[in-house]
Amino acid sequence: MSDKKWAYEDFETGVSIPFGEKLVTSEEIIRFASQFDPQPMHLDEEAGEQSILGGLAASGWHTCSMFMRFICDAYLADSTSQGSPGVEELRWKVPVLAGDRLTGSSTVLDRRVLRSRPHLGMVTFRHEILNQHGVTVMDMVNPILFELRNPEMEQRA
Amino acid sequence: MSRELDALFRIGERVELGEHHFTAGEITAFAAEFDPQVFHMDEEAARDTLFGGLCASGWHSTAMWMRYNCAELNRTTALLSRDGQPLPTFGPSPGFRNLRWIKPIYAGDTVLFTRTALEYRALASRPGWLMLQLKGEAFVKGELVMAFDNAVLVKPDA
Numbered sequence: 001m002s003d004k005k006w007a008y009e010d011f012e013t014g015v016s017i018p019f020g021e022k023l024v025t026s027e028e029i030i031r032f033a034s035q036f037d038p039q040p041m042h043l044d045e046e047a048g049e050q051s052i053l054g055g056l057a058a059s060g061w062h063t064c065s066m067f068m069r070f071i072c073d074a075y076l077a078d079s080t081s082q083g084s085p086g087v088e089e090l091r092w093k094v095p096v097l098a099g100d101r102l103t104g105s106s107t108v109l110d111r112r113v114l115r116s117r118p119h120l121g122m123v124t125f126r127h128e129i130l131n132q133h134g135v136t137v138m139d140m141v142n143p144i145l146f147e148l149r150n151p152e153m154e155q156r157a
Numbered sequence: 158m159s160r161e162l163d164a165l166f167r168i169g170e171r172v173e174l175g176e177h178h179f180t181a182g183e184i185t186a187f188a189a190e191f192d193p194q195v196f197h198m199d200e201e202a203a204r205d206t207l208f209g210g211l212c213a214s215g216w217h218s219t220a221m222w223m224r225y226n227c228a229e230l231n232r233t234t235a236l237l238s239r240d241g242q243p244l245p246t247f248g249p250s251p252g253f254r255n256l257r258w259i260k261p262i263y264a265g266d267t268v269l270f271t272r273t274a275l276e277y278r279a280l281a282s283r284p285g286w287l288m289l290q291l292k293g294e295a296f297v298k299g300e301l302v303m304a305f306d307n308a309v310l311v312k313p314d315a
Binding site: 032036061064066088093145 | 187192193194196214215221223247249251252257305
């Protein structure tokens with residue numbers, strides 16, 4: 001039996017798990033972009049203001065990475081997670097700008113135990129990242145694999 | 158679709174963006190900041206997981222794809238500029254679909270990143286801009302390990 005706080009059984013359909021809060025600094029935006037997405041609107045305040053994004057904006061891949069940290073801290077790091085096969089759909093809806101304060105939540109859309117590996121279950125989440133105005137900046141549908149806490153109980157149920 | 162734009166975006170061609178050797182150090186550094194799960198953080202503990210070894214965060218893999226994509230676009234833009242051709246302006250992306258982390262990228266793997274432009278259409282809401290559909294892929298020893306369908310706004314000549 002796992003000593004982790006979160007296992008497959010805890011992710012009932014409809015459950016919503018809130019994230020903490022994070023201030024996005026221009027230093028972080030520029031540091032990530034320099035390494036992975038060196039486009040002017042992610043590197044330079046003025047270039048960002050002149051772009052469609054309207055200010056120094058985080059790379060979308062940076063927002064994905066910050067999202068990952070949110071779910072690690074909210075539940076994943078203390079869970080039976082065995083990774084994820086991917087993301088069905090992800091939308092970058094509104095730019096994430098320097099000075100934004102992000103939060104969000106994961107909501108369980110669906111879940112099932114794998115027939116081939118009955119000690120594992122797939123939990124499909126809708127994750128949402130919001131800014132300080134309550135506007136959704138990014139959302140996605142993403143399945144994650146978790147070990148069951150009590151595989152025997154689930155088989156009987 | 159015009160022949161010039163097809164050629165500019167290399168429609169239908171799988172463009173090799175470059176190869177990256179993933180080291181244990183950079184895998185754990187990325188994970189420490191963004192994805193501190195044991196299989197991305199600790200070689201020893203990773204052996205007891207489904208992955209069986211230290212592997213890169215899926216978001217590290219996508220970010221690295223973007224790094225090689227940007228580098229290739231810069232090279233292409235430099236060539237166009239040298240030849241006096243009009244330069245495309247890239248805008249934001251609305252998102253992606255069907256991101257699949259098919260196999261883990263392990264410490265020590267050398268990954269080939271590719272991009273295939275599929276098609277484009279004019280945007281009624283933004284005159285002069287096109288929405289370009291792409292497929293991003295990553296291969297280790299010829300085997301597909303990651304794939305996603307992406308889109309990006311682009312203005313063919315600024």
